[in-house]
Amino acid sequence: MRRAASIARQMRVSASVQNTLPTENFALQGVAEEGFLAPFGVRHASRQILQQRMKSVKNISKITAAMKMVAASRLRGAQAKAEAAQGIWQPMTKLLGDTPGVDVPNNLTVCVSSDRGLCGGVNTNAAKQFRAINSVVSSLGEGEKEFKFAIIGDKGNALLKKELGDGLKTLVVDATKSGVTFSGASLIADELLKIDTDATRVVFNKFKSAISFIPTMSTTLSAEVLEKRAEAEGFMNEYEIEEEDRAPLLTDLAEFQLATNLYVGMLENYASELGSRMSAMDSSTKNAGEMLDKLTLTYNRSRQAAITTELIEIISGAAALEG
Numbered sequence: 001m002r003r004a005a006s007i008a009r010q011m012r013v014s015a016s017v018q019n020t021l022p023t024e025n026f027a028l029q030g031v032a033e034e035g036f037l038a039p040f041g042v043r044h045a046s047r048q049i050l051q052q053r054m055k056s057v058k059n060i061s062k063i064t065a066a067m068k069m070v071a072a073s074r075l076r077g078a079q080a081k082a083e084a085a086q087g088i089w090q091p092m093t094k095l096l097g098d099t100p101g102v103d104v105p106n107n108l109t110v111c112v113s114s115d116r117g118l119c120g121g122v123n124t125n126a127a128k129q130f131r132a133i134n135s136v137v138s139s140l141g142e143g144e145k146e147f148k149f150a151i152i153g154d155k156g157n158a159l160l161k162k163e164l165g166d167g168l169k170t171l172v173v174d175a176t177k178s179g180v181t182f183s184g185a186s187l188i189a190d191e192l193l194k195i196d197t198d199a200t201r202v203v204f205n206k207f208k209s210a211i212s213f214i215p216t217m218s219t220t221l222s223a224e225v226l227e228k229r230a231e232a233e234g235f236m237n238e239y240e241i242e243e244e245d246r247a248p249l250l251t252d253l254a255e256f257q258l259a260t261n262l263y264v265g266m267l268e269n270y271a272s273e274l275g276s277r278m279s280a281m282d283s284s285t286k287n288a289g290e291m292l293d294k295l296t297l298t299y300n301r302s303r304q305a306a307i308t309t310e311l312i313e314i315i316s317g318a319a320a321l322e323g
Contacts, residue, residue, distance in 0.1 A: 047306070050299040054292060061288035067118070068281035071274045075210065078271040081180065082207055082264070089264045092257045093218075096226065100133075100219045103141035104198035108148045108169075109134055110262070112204035112269045113156025115174055120276035122205055122213065123155040126269070129215035130160065130203045137201070148195055152188065152266065169195050176270050185263035192262075193255060198222050200258055204265035205272035211279045213272035218261040223251040 111130040113123045138145060150170035151157045157171055170191050175184060192200060199221055206216040221229070227250055230236045236246060 047299060047302050050295055050302065054295045054299065057288050057292045057295065061285055061292065064281045064284040064288060068278050068285060071278040071281065075271060075274040075278060078180075078267065078274055079207065082267040082271050085264045085267050088260050089218075092253075092260050096221070096253060096257055098219050099199075099221065100201065100217055101140065102199050102219065102221065102225070103143075104145075104221075104225060105143060106146050106148070106196055106198045107137055108150065108192065108195055108197035108200045109137075110150045110152065110192065110200060110202045110265075111156045111160060112202060112262075112265045113151065113153030113159070114269070114273045115154045115176060116273075117155060118277055118280060119273045120280045122269070122273050122276045123153070123159060125213075125215050126203060126205055127156060127159040129217070130156075133201060133203060133217055148197060150192060150195075152262075175266060176273075180263070180266045180270050182259070182263050185266060186259045189255065189259040189262055192258065198225050200261075202261045202265045204269040206268045207271035207275060210275040213276065216265075216268070218265060220254060220258040220261050223247070223254045226250045226254055 109130060111126055113126050117123075134147060138147070147167055148169050149160075149164045149167045150172070151160060151164075151168065152172045152175050154173045157173070161168060161171075172188055172191075175188065199219055202218050202220070204216055204218075205213040207213055227247060230246065230250065236250075
């Protein structure tokens with residue numbers, strides 16, 4: 001039997017030498033119905049390629065599973081902070097109001113996005129809402145309007161910087177690297193207050209659940225616009241404030257409301273980012289598992305086919321010797 005196997009190997013080598021084709025003419029064939037391709041002219045090459053792919057898919061699956069766990073652990077804290085921040089935001093909104101449709105000449109729109117990707121449609125939805133709001137505001141009233149823009153997050157900058165051009169006045173990155181804090185939001189508010197504007201609109205994703213978020217906007221009016229509203233609507237009359245003290249008080253309130261809107265917007269968007277990343281990594285892990293199953297099946301079929309071919313060649317060689 002060993003002699004038959006040796007003769008069979010010699011026959012294969014002889015046949016391969018006689019029928020050798022140039023390397024570039026080697027045909028490619030699918031090793032299974034899944035459509036994976038492998039060089040036909042090199043023995044066992046297809047199985048080696050499949051093993052490499054299986055190893056790569058396993059490594060990717062481990063990474064996505066780890067990213068899902070990290071996002072899930074951070075999401076709980078971010079969600080709790082976002083809910084607690086409503087205690088600051090709601091009283092300010094009740095006092096000064098939220099008027100997204102206000103018609104003013106100088107407008108500043110802030111897009112809150114993430115610094116890292118792999119978080120589903122969080123950033124694309126924010127950018128889409130950002131464009132829609134600017135389009136609606138530009139159609140308000142008949143007077144000329146000036147638009148200025150600010151972006152929080154590197155991904156929003158990548159999506160919007162080309163179309164914004166010189167209108168982009170402020171870019172903030174790594175705002176959530178060490179977590180979202182009110183002091184960090186206040187520093188961003190200080191930078192935005194250097195821009196001459198009558199209304200600042202903050203666009204962000206409001207967290208709803210781990211798989212759902214809502215594009216949202218909050219508006220902050222300047223102290224001058226609030227002063228005009230106070231005189232026209234009298235919304236500050238119920239408070240016993242002297243006339244000479246009202247202007248500086250409205251200035252402080254407007255600045256604090258801007259910092260509050262930024263803080264809440266960044267918290268809500270960060271929670272939406274983590275929830276979307278957790279969902280995306282979960283789907284990626286499942287897809288990697290399904291792909292690994294298909295690759296394993298294809299590998300086993302290829303291995304079985306190679307074994308069968310070897311047996312057929314050995315039996316054929318032995319039969320040829322006996323004949």
